[in-house]
């Protein structure tokens with residue numbers, strides 16, 4: 209039995225607390241709001257996971273030092289935009305050998321960095337050996353109901369990835385390992401852009417053909433950017449790549465997809481985000497990926513059009529026309545052709 213701290217008591221932090229508690233670990237959750245911590249201590253998180261009775265091994269507090277004290281592993285479950293600050297605030301209370309598990313799916317907007325790079329800047333590059341990212345197709349609402357789910361834990365240190373695998377693995381929660389941190393981080397972050405895009409197409413009233421086309425060509429551009437940044441191509445054929453793309457683009461649990469649907473139906477970005485009531489990571493990630501694509505010199509047409517709809521008032525219908533009207537292409541990716 210390990211003592212695990214989870215920083216962030218939203219949907220995902222709370223669902224992962226359930227998984228760990230059911231594995232007999234003692235779990236301390238940090239919430240920035242007193243009323244949420246109190247509700248969790250009463251056995252429910254009705255704000256983020258209504259209807260789920262929380263395991264008695266879970267406690268919550270707004271006192272970060274108290275939550276982190278003696279933790280062998282710390283899970284960061286706050287949205288990407290809050291990661292650097294909460295990490296900085298947490299590091300003084302963490303031991304030098306604490307395993308750090310990030311579950312946020314995003315990139316840092318100001319620096320365009322992956323979150324493991326943010327971690328290395330704040331904790332030192334040597335600490336990356338005890339850092340892992342846990343990602344894959346996993347809606348909190350289903351994990352909290354013990355619906356069978358498979359994920360991937362990636363770390364540059366396989367012993368750390370295997371530690372995370374052992375910590376979380378249960379009959380309902382299967383964890384694979386992967387040394388490709390870059391690919392797993394990018395797969396988890398970039399699929400949210402494609403989910404926004406497929407949501408917009410759904411909101412416009414298009415059909416399954418459109419969705420399949422967006423997902424397939426979306427995966428092509430995710431892979432293209434990932435390859436240019438050093439990821440293993442095969443990671444995008446795995447749980448953090450196509451797996452998460454499928455679940456996010458097809459499920460009504462997805463906040464990114466739901467936000468896209470509202471935009472496709474005519475809401476403004478602000479109105480659509482407001483209607484979701486939870487974090488919509490893909491909005492910021494679209495901005496970051498738009499800039500990364502330019503920096504890396506790779507084509508990301510779906511990201512490009514999604515960016516223009518979100519931030520430049522392009523109408524969703526015109527965006528579709530732009531995508532459909534692009535020049536003729538060979539399907540097989542040039543990255544594969546170049547490699548022979």
Ligand SMILES: NC(=O)C1=CN([C@@H]2O[C@H](COP(=O)(O)OP(=O)(O)OC[C@H]3O[C@@H](n4cnc5c(N)ncnc54)[C@H](OP(=O)(O)O)[C@@H]3O)[C@@H](O)[C@H]2O)C=CC1
Pocket residue numbers: 216217218219220221239240241244256285286287288289290291294311312313314346347348349485486487489
């Ligand atoms: N939900 C899911 O199914 C999954 C989510 N993820 C990822 O996990 C991360 C967290 O998402 P999720 O739990 O769903 O989000 P939610 O919107 O459900 O909850 C977000 C939580 O983070 C807190 N929070 C928001 N901003 C900050 C900040 N700047 N500093 C500290 N705390 C903050 C919120 O606090 P408050 O309540 O006070 O606003 C809330 O407790 C995201 O990156 C998401 O992509 C990954 C896999 C599955």
Ligand SMILES: O=C(CO)COP(=O)(O)O
Pocket residue numbers: 313344345346347348400403452455456461462463464465487488489
């Ligand atoms: O990452 C997720 C499922 O794997 C959750 O996606 P949303 O943030 O779109 O709800």
